[in-house]
Amino acid sequence: MCTFSLAIAIGAALLLPLSIASNEVLTLYPNSYYVKWLNSSLIQGLWNHVFLFSNLSLFVLLPFSYLFAESAGFLGHRKGIISRAYETFTVFSLLAFVVLGLTYVISALIDPEKSSLQTLLNLGSYHLPFLYSCVSFMGVLLLLVCTPLGFVRLFGVVGQVLVKPHLLRDVNDEYHAFNFEEASVRRKLGTNTSNYADATPYDPLKVHTSTQGLYQRRINGSTNGHNEVVLNERLREIESDQRELDKLRSSSAFQRNFVYPIAMILLLFLTGITVLLVVQNTLELLIGIKALPLSTRQFTLGISSLSKLGPLGAALEVFIIFYLGATSSVGFYTMPFMRHVRPQRRRTSLSQLIVNCAIVLILSSALPLLSRILGISNFDLLGDFGEIEWLGNFQIVFLYNLIFGTATTLCIVNKFTATVRRELCARLVENYLLVINYISVIN
Secondary structure, three states, rough: HHHHHHHHHHHHHOOOHHHHHHHHHHHHHOOOHHOOOOHHHHHHHHHHHHHHHHHHHHHHHHHHHHHHHOOOOOOOOOHHHHHHHHHHHHHHHHHHHHHHHHHHHHHHHHHHOOOOOOHHHHHHHHHHHHHHHHHHHHHHHHHHHHHHHHHHHHHHHHHOOOOOOOOOOOHHHHHHHHHHHHHHHHHHHHHHHHHHHHEEEEEEEHHHHHHHHHHHHHHHHHHHHHHHHHHHHHHHHHHHHHHHHHHHHHHHHHHHHHHHHHHHHHHHHHHHHHHHHHHHHHHHHHHHHOOOOOOOOOOOOOOOOOOOOHHHHHHHHHHHHHHHHHHHHHHHHHOOOHHHOOOOOOOOOHHHHHHHHHHHHHHHHHHOOOOOOOOOOOOOOOHHHOHHHHHOOHHHHHHHHHHHHHHHHHHHHHHHHHHHHHHHHHHHHHHHHHHHHHHHOOO
16 A cells, blocks of 8 residues: 555656656657657546545555554454454544544535535545645645755755865875874773773772772773773764765765766756746736636647747756755655654654655645646646645735745755854954953953
8 A cells, every 4th residue: 555655656746747748749749650649638637547546545545554553453352454454444434534524614614605415425526625635735835844945955965975076185195194093092992991901909908098099099990981982982083084085085086076066056056947937936926927826727738838948948847846856855854853754774664654655645746736836837737636726816826936935045045155154143253252352451
């Protein structure tokens, strides 16, 4: 079930890029025999199936798997899979009844006209899409928080993975200096250990007759222990620095001088383009040029390119969508509250795995909505994705664009000006103290 949910999550994340690419292919080669299979009904069916299986995974398969993993069977029954399945089915039925009841109450509060008995019994065509719209709204709000943070954190991740250029540094000299220091620290540790082992035993009578000697012996013992702790800490730091220098020494000049700068420039370019597109979309929404992302018409593939730059602009849109997916994942999983949920190698329980599958599915399903709300692409959301009601609310869409653009800009500015601001604050505090001391001396 987890594998099926992850497959649906990947499909949801690829829906919009595949649709954009399909439209451009049909625009470039409208009469080609090799792309006859690529048509509007195929893409429409993909969107409908992904929406259906997303609901199935999110509301049936993953909750049932989680409850089954946590179940132990009813009391008084023989332990086994059948007893656990009975308990899981019972708890799942009660949970579904509560969730559907809450969904009916919330929908009745939002729209009192749909609070009739017929609407209550209309489960498949109203309550499940409404529940999915609520979950997608939560996913879009999560993306609003974690994507601007991911823009900043991704620079740090790239800096850790790639090798930075070491300008004005002699790495070999630093490496040999650390080797000498490591040998010195190990020699000191060996000397302290041998001195402690070769210490001459003292007569117990001298302990009673000379308290001063006992006090002096205790001081020396605590000092040696403290020095050993300091030396071990320094040895760990040296080993960490040596591993970093080994990585620098083993890297080629191309990796140091070209790969890292190109990666940073590419990240800056994609971030800048994303912010500019969000600003443009916000202004167009405010003026009234841009329509809301709620789908109101039947879309046909291959009529015209949806980007003003043609295939190049469509390729850029696809790259930005993938970039948003990467930044949102990095930003979400580096948040402090995700520390206990984040999967770890050989230490991830089945319950944590199911929770992570649900999180990935929610974020992936919200990615097409995010791209359409921010105006990254003009491709209409097809199927039930385009019928989510809150996408037609101007206040929600406009505020989302405004908050996203502002938060992203502030995070990027804070990332690249933090060192300068700290240095300026330190200088201002230093000058302030100098002025205060000078005034006190004069007085």
